[in-house]
Amino acid sequence: MNARATVRTPATRWTVVVPIVAALALVFSWGRELPAFAVAAVALCLAGAVLAAVHHAEVIAHRVGEPFGSLVLAVAVTVIEVALIVTLMVDGGPKTSALARDTVFAAVMITCNGIVGLSLLVGAVRSRVVVFNAEGSGAALATVATLATLSLVLPTFTVGKPGPEFSTAQLTFAAVASLFLYGLFVAVQTVRHRDYFLPLTPEGAFKPEEHHAPLPGRGATALSLAMLLIALVAVVGDAKSVSPTIESGVEAAGMPQAVVGVVIALLVLLPETLAAVRAARRERVQTSLNLALGSAMASIGLTIPAIALASVWLDGPLHLGLGATHMVLLALTVMVGALTVVPGRATLLQGGVHLSIFAAFVFLAISP
Template sequence: MTPAGYAGIATKDQPRVFILINLRRLREEKNLIVALVAAIAAYAAEHDVLAAGRPLTLVVAFALVATIILVSTRVAHHAEVLAAKVGDPYGTMILTLSAVLVEVVVLAILMQEATSPTLVRDTIYAAVMLDINGIIGLAALLGGLRHGEQPYNDDSSRTYSVMILTAMGISMIVPEFVPRESWQLYSMFTILAMIALYTLFLRLQVGQHSYFFSYAYPRGAQAGQKAEHDGSDDERALPSILVIIAGVVIIGALAEVMSTTLSAGLEGTGAPMALMAVIVAAISAAPEILTAMRAALANRMQSVVNIAMGASLSTVILTVPVMEAIALYTGQPFIMAMSPVQTVMVAITLIVAAINLNDGMTNAIEGMTHFILFSTFVMLTVIGL
């Protein structure tokens, strides 16, 4: 099939058209090419950077974090391309799963370098704060200031909320009361419970209850949504899938060097122990924030709810079994039980979300309440709580 924009070109010119198309795609993926070069250079210069002292080590570490975010943004873009083809609820499911995949890869690699047994717990907690309070808060605030009240399907928010509460309760609150000698048995139970929850959830999300996670927008909004994706509708799915795979591989390579340099650079600085967890959560959440802001400003709050709540649920329900399986394999348990402050913050967040997201409409005031909770999370992290 002749690609859009090249119709009418003679058959004999098709090889040239093919080359032009691929050159255009290479230019679009310049961030991936730059990241690949950065990964190779980082591997080659890793020992020299570590020997150069803390300032240079931290500069390189945060440069690698920025590079990982650029790559994850491209991964999210191609997930959006696939999402636009299949529509909701499949679309937002692809977006959230791609973000969680990036988070799991980075987290698994960081665990090889980090000595903190709470890194997994702190990362999941930070991700939930970023997704629910950060994304929904900012999106509802900006969207509310622009459009007033914004509609969505409240069935989705209730389903997400009860699933998140159940998953976090089982995996991050109950472990506080599990005897240490029983941690392996409870870890196996947690893995099975998370798999069972997510399997049923996926079946409902893409099956008989798929209407829970979609919203019938007016024709004008539907036209705007289609126009937003018109630039990518003519793209084939296979290139996007290949770029997502390549992006995750590059992120893994960058994360390995980043974990070494960041650990070495932060050692002895007095930085909060949870800082690395926040960085991991921010890496996966950055593309979601951009996508959610675009959706909110386009008056598509259903996409925001699906992205934010779906990402929170996927983070808990998918990251926990992977990390618990690693703990069982290595024989070294992680501390999964949240601290009292974290438990209180999660409880307040889910209560506020249950109240705000219960009537099918959001507004700027509801967005501000979540954004203030996000600001409180940032402040608590700064002071080491």
């Protein structure tokens, strides 16, 4: 009984209060011009909501086990991110024609290079060589590469419409294919080949589930699920509230507007980043890869169908095709990612390589 009280006590304190406060900050700040002190307050709420989201995601993961735990966080963040993108595109009109492409590509680069590289680096610092399941990680990377190529590369080369756009029939095909591939992967990950996505020991055996604390009950899990959703809504919404300040700073510094999308994507993906790094510190790098690649996959597999459906009501063009520079970075990411996951083992070097690609992406966003 005492152990359970110890587990519940934090959930009755800041991890419940902070998401609610952050959601209230979103309500009072949405659509308003904020003075400097209000921006600072919303930013603090944003940081607290990120930490609370990670806590509740870990409670849920502890209850349902892997790979379901990482899937919950990846899908929850992506669904809210998709809703934000569609809302901004509906409100923004033709000037947001490339918003979906820029956001999805930024998410792919952040997850496949930033989160993967940081997780490998943290894991290798602790254990010198990190071990993960090549079958599961390779399948995830192959799905991400296929989705990215179908949705972000092909529009640059199709001739159905001028510019980097799909025709209506092509966009419908891309949306259906994205949903099919994502649904098929989730079925493989959670049912048919679940063991491909479980953490491994250095000897290649399956790592046992961590049970340092009792499993949370159904009530505690339901509370954490509700608080996770509230925290994620607050993360995305508060990120949007502080975005005018970010835009002003970017404009004052003379940087391209694409930098704003990168900053917002970094803020939105903070919960996954922190959760992945924590898993890597516990020598569960497979969980980190599940989070990173699963988030990239969900970002494409859910965003493109949602945008395809929303395009019925959207005015203006929908630019999905990447430019030459971004296609080179995507190809390099896929090639290096394959060389990383195929051996099923990685060192500091692989982490450093992925982080270098991520740094190149950020640098070229600032200085194209």
